[in-house]
Each structure stands twice: as C-alpha cells, then as structure tokens.
Amino acid sequence: MILKGHTVSPGKAEGEAVVLRDPFSFLGELDPTTGKIASPLNEQFGEDLRGKVLVTPTGKGSSMGPVISWYAMKAGNNPAAVICLQAEAILASAAITAGIPMVDKLDKNPLEVIKSGDYVKVDATAGIVEIGDT
Amino acid sequence: MILSDEEKRMLEGEYGPGTQRAMAFLKTLGEALEAEKMVRVTSTHILPDMPTEYLEQMTEGVTGMRTMVSLMPCFDPHYWREKYGIVSTDKLIGGVGLTDEKDYATNMAILNQLGVIPTFTCTPYTVGIVPRRNDTVIWSGTSGQNAANSMFGARAPRQSLATSVASSITGVAPYEGLMKPENRFAEVQIDTGKLDVGNLTHADFGALGYYIGKVAGIRNVVFDDLPRTMTIEQCKYLTSPLTVDGACTMCHMVGVTPEAPTLEAALGGKKPREIIKVTKKDLQAVRDMFNTVSPGEVQLAVFGCPHLTITELRELASLLEGKRLKDGTQITVGVSNMTCGLAKEAGYVDTIEKAGAIMTNCCVSGQNPLVHITGVDAVATNSARGARFFQTQTAGRCRTYYDDMKDCVDLVTAPRERGHR
Numbered sequence: 001m002i003l004k005g006h007t008v009s010p011g012k013a014e015g016e017a018v019v020l021r022d023p024f025s026f027l028g029e030l031d032p033t034t035g036k037i038a039s040p041l042n043e044q045f046g047e048d049l050r051g052k053v054l055v056t057p058t059g060k061g062s063s064m065g066p067v068i069s070w071y072a073m074k075a076g077n078n079p080a081a082v083i084c085l086q087a088e089a090i091l092a093s094a095a096i097t098a099g100i101p102m103v104d105k106l107d108k109n110p111l112e113v114i115k116s117g118d119y120v121k122v123d124a125t126a127g128i129v130e131i132g133d134t
Numbered sequence: 135m136i137l138s139d140e141e142k143r144m145l146e147g148e149y150g151p152g153t154q155r156a157m158a159f160l161k162t163l164g165e166a167l168e169a170e171k172m173v174r175v176t177s178t179h180i181l182p183d184m185p186t187e188y189l190e191q192m193t194e195g196v197t198g199m200r201t202m203v204s205l206m207p208c209f210d211p212h213y214w215r216e217k218y219g220i221v222s223t224d225k226l227i228g229g230v231g232l233t234d235e236k237d238y239a240t241n242m243a244i245l246n247q248l249g250v251i252p253t254f255t256c257t258p259y260t261v262g263i264v265p266r267r268n269d270t271v272i273w274s275g276t277s278g279q280n281a282a283n284s285m286f287g288a289r290a291p292r293q294s295l296a297t298s299v300a301s302s303i304t305g306v307a308p309y310e311g312l313m314k315p316e317n318r319f320a321e322v323q324i325d326t327g328k329l330d331v332g333n334l335t336h337a338d339f340g341a342l343g344y345y346i347g348k349v350a351g352i353r354n355v356v357f358d359d360l361p362r363t364m365t366i367e368q369c370k371y372l373t374s375p376l377t378v379d380g381a382c383t384m385c386h387m388v389g390v391t392p393e394a395p396t397l398e399a400a401l402g403g404k405k406p407r408e409i410i411k412v413t414k415k416d417l418q419a420v421r422d423m424f425n426t427v428s429p430g431e432v433q434l435a436v437f438g439c440p441h442l443t444i445t446e447l448r449e450l451a452s453l454l455e456g457k458r459l460k461d462g463t464q465i466t467v468g469v470s471n472m473t474c475g476l477a478k479e480a481g482y483v484d485t486i487e488k489a490g491a492i493m494t495n496c497c498v499s500g501q502n503p504l505v506h507i508t509g510v511d512a513v514a515t516n517s518a519r520g521a522r523f524f525q526t527q528t529a530g531r532c533r534t535y536y537d538d539m540k541d542c543v544d545l546v547t548a549p550r551e552r553g554h555r
Contacts, residue, residue, distance in 0.1 A: 008166040023351065023381065027230065027500075028526035038229075040530030041423075058352060060381045063274045064500075066296035067230050070185050088352055088381055089311060092166045093294035096159060097188075102166075 025061025035077030059091025150195020164308030200305025255470035287392030319402030340518030347380030438468020439520030
C-alpha cells in the first residue's frame with residue numbers, strides 16, 4: 001500500500017513500524033542512551049525505537065525534544081523515520097535537527113493502516129510512505 | 135515560503151555558516167508547518183546547557199544575537215561540585231543538561247559573548263521579562279510559553295529549543311500556530327461546575343492542569359468559571375502542567391487572560407467543539423498517579439517547578455520559621471538569581487537556609503542533582519509538572535509524593551529545638 005502526504009523533515013529511510021497510540025515527546029519518552037521508550041507510564045515502556053519507523057498521532061510535551069534527538073543521533077539511537085497524523089512544531093524540530101525523515105498529513109490514517117511490525121519505507125522528501133510488499 | 139531579501143542573504147550564507155544553518159532550519163520548519171513567511175520576534179529564551187557541538191555549529195560566525203535573548207535555568211556542574219561536592223559520573227543530568235564543566239564553560243562563554251541575558255529562570259516574567267499583549271516571543275520551556283499566551287496575551291507559539299536558538303540568531307520565526315489570531319481561539323470549554331473553584335489549592339490547580347492537558351491534547355481551552363482574581367501563582371500551577379503530557383499552549387481564563395474578557399471572545403464567537411466536565415474524581419486520579427511513595431519514605435522536598443515567585447518564597451520562609459530538616463531529608467528551592475537576591479534582602483533566604491534547605495538555580499524539574507546524581511528516589515513536590523518529570527526522567531526509579539507546599543514541608547521538617555542552630 002502506498003500513502004501520499006506532506007514533507008516535515010526531508011530524507012529517506014525504512015524499517016519495522018512501531019505504532020504508538022499516544023502523542024510522542026522525545027524528552028521523557030526516548031532514552032537517548034539506549035533508544036528505548038523511557039517513560040514507565042507509556043504502554044510500550046522499554047520498546048526499542050532504534051532504526052524503527054515511529055508512527056504516532058502527533059507531538060507533545062517538552063520543548064527540549066531536539067536536545068534528546070540530537071544526543072540520540074550522536075549515539076545512533078534515533079528512530080529511522082517518523083510518521084504522524086499532523087506534526088506539531090516541537091516534534092518537527094526534533095526530527096529536522098537530528099535529520100530524521102518525517103511525514104504527516106497522509107491520505108489514509110497511518111494509525112489505522114500501519115501495524116506494529118509492518119515493514120515501512122518512507123520517502124519524506126517526496127512525501128510517500130510504502131507499507132509492506134507493494 | 136516567501137523570504138525577505140535579508141532572510142535570503144542569511145540562507146545564502148552571507149552572514150556566515152551559523153546564521154545560514156539557523157535560517158535553513160527555520161525555512162524547513164516553516165514549510166513543514168505551512169507558514170507563508172517569517173516574522174520578527176520580540177524576545178527569545180534558550181537553554182544554556184544545550185549540546186556544545188550543536189551550539190558551536192549554530193553560532194559559527196555569529197557576532198551578535200538579532201533579538202533580546204534570555205536564559206533558562208540549568209545544572210551548573212562547577213557550582214554543584216564547589217559548593218556541595220556533587221559530581222556526576224554520567225555525561226548528562228536529567229537526560230538533557232551538561233555535566234562536563236569544560237563544555238558548560240564553553241557554552242557560557244559563547245552565550246556571554248553574544249550578549250545573552252543570564253536570567254537562569256523558567257519564569258522570565260518573574261525577572262522583568264514580561265511580554266506585552268501581541269508581542270511575538272519564541273521561548274523554550276513550555277510552561278513559559280503557556281504563561282506568555284495565557285497570562286499576558288503574547289503570541290508565543292509552541293516551539294522548541296532549536297527554534298528559539300535559530301530565532302535568536304536570525305531575529306525571525308515562521309509565522310504559524312499561536313502567532314496567528316485565528317489560531318488563538320479556544321476549541322474546548324472546561325466545565326469546572328462540579329468543583330469548588332474558589333477553594334482550589336495550588337496542588338488542585340496542578341492536578342486540574344495536568345488532567346486538562348492530557349485530554350485537550352494540542353487544542354486551546356477556555357475556563358469560564360475560575361475566579362477572576364486568579365493570582366500569578368494559581369495561573370502558574372494551572373497552566374504549567376498542560377504541556378507535560380499534552381501540548382495545550384493557550385489556556386483562556388475568562389476575566390484573566392487579556393484576550394478573554396468573555397467566554398464568547400475566547401471562543402471567537404463560535405460554539406465550543408467539546409465541553410469537558412471535570413470532577414473531584416478526575417483530580418483525585420491525578421493525585422493518585424503522582425502519589426507513588428508513602429509519606430514516611432520521602433527523602434527530599436522539591437519546590438520551584440516552575441521557579442518560585444517572591445510571594446511563594448515568603449510563604450516558604452514562613453513555613454520554615456523555627457523548623458529544621460528531619461535526619462536524612464533535604465529541601466531544594468528552585469528560583470532565579472534575581473528573585474533569590476530580592477528574597478535575601480527581605481530576609482526570607484536566611485530563614486529558609488537556617489532550616490537547612492538548599493537554594494538552587496538548577497532546573498529542579500528535570501535536573502535536580504540530588505535525584506539524578508546522589509540517587510534520591512522518593513521526592514515530595516507541590517508541582518504536578520515536576521512530579522511527572524521526576525517519574526519519566528528517571529524511567530520510574532524516582533517515586534513521588536504530591537501535595538501543597540505546606541504538606542511537603544511538614545513531611546521533611548520538625549520544630550527546631552531550643553539552642554539548635
């Protein structure tokens with residue numbers, strides 16, 4: 001399946017999807033030293049986001065997100081790409097600062113059509129997402 | 135996105151590589167957020183202990199900031215080693231702040247040279263940086279953003295540290311989000327009819343703010359039935375947790391927020407998309423979430439998330455008069471240097487320190503050295519924002535007790551015996 005959307009942070013990446021039902025904040029949710037979900041209140045506490053395609057409704061939380069994505073970038077612990085319904089400024093900043101390809105405003109709801117574990121290719125520059133064998 | 139000639143010159147590298155990187159970032163971000171242009175900003179507020187390599191890249195060739203820039207609080211590794219002998223073995227404190235003295239000194243040298251104002255506070259409005267209605271401010275620190283919008287009527291979009299750094303260097307930011315009048319109206323109306331709003335304590339306001347932030351998400355909200363006499367402190371405890379697990383950055387308090395003289399004005403003449411009723415049960419659920427340690431286990435009480443006002447310091451001094459810390463406990467007080475100076479003049483600091491509490495300019499919410507370095511894992515706080523940060527930024531290691539300042543003080547203090555100094 002191919003989805004078309006809008007560029008938030010340019011670049012290309014691919015990997016296994018991790019779908020989060022709640023909005024995401026780099027500060028508090030991602031441990032930059034391990035790449036795992038750090039918040040014990042997150043249902044997916046401990047899940048490894050390294051090299052994964054993160055699917056989330058939008059951003060939330062602290063304005064320090066880009067600091068975490070920067071450190072995670074230096075340690076090689078960032079998600080490979082981010083897909084969201086609609087970007088907000090802090091999640092977008094974190095992706096742009098760390099060079100993480102990111103798209104939003106897709107023509108189908110990514111939270112409904114992408115399942116955790118699906119293999120997803122993201123061409124954020126072109127605003128295209130490819131799910132599974134297409 | 136349309137750039138002015140000057141902005142194009144920045145993008146083309148005429149003012150050096152740092153300015154070029156800053157403008158390239160803002161242009162990419164502006165296009166992501168579908169902004170049609172850049173606008174001038176009145177002030178910016180940035181984090182001093184950002185990654186040194188990042189700061190060096192962004193300021194390469196920059197000879198001065200293009201707007202008034204002030205500083206967030208941070209952990210100063212030199213201060214904590216010299217004064218309290220606390221040294222971190224981790225590279226970062228609270229997941230964000232620098233612990234390397236050399237890197238910290240490098241950052242401060244760069245920022246001082248660029249004329250940044252060393253406010254060291256998350257509440258710039260307590261140290262004279264008070265935005266006027268319709269000023270455009272790009273402040274790091276989502277509690278400050280919320281205060282700027284909701285208390286002062288400034289145009290403070292939800293933006294990141296990276297944006298505030300880039301806007302400091304270029305003097306502009308993408309015209310988007312809460313900068314636009316049409317995006318500032320409330321969509322969600324909060325019905326607090328089931329609460330006794332005239333008697334809510336600061337901890338109640340914090341629980342209310344956290345709950346609303348979580349259910350409102352990124353939408354603007356309006357409270358119609360809060361007292362019109364809301365104090366700065368009540369507004370602070372209500373608005374600062376809205377962005378902890380949410381992104382609500384515009385909270386209209388009818389009769390308090392400058393652009394919300396009436397409910398109709400706050401809603402822009404439209405009907406609310408949703409009305410959320412809040413009950414005591416909702417507030418209790420938040421309190422339960424932030425009360426994960428029994429009172430007897432508390433090792434540390436933390437105040438100052440966001441930084442205390444002079445009024446709160448007076449209250450704290452009054453609570454600590456004639457008290458001492460119980461064995462094995464501590465209190466840290468987060469405050470700006472400027473407010474601390476005023477509190478010294480007033481004699482409050484003397485009373486607070488006599489009880490054994492530590493005055494600190496560190497960002498107590500995320501970078502408290504006693505929690506992150508010395509391993510304290512049972513903290514009482516009067517801040518919903520702080521409680522949540524302690525839980526998440528220690529990956530659950532730190533358990534919290536959440537109540538008003540007086541209750542937290544009572545947990546860790548006892549009357550000072552006669553003759554005890």
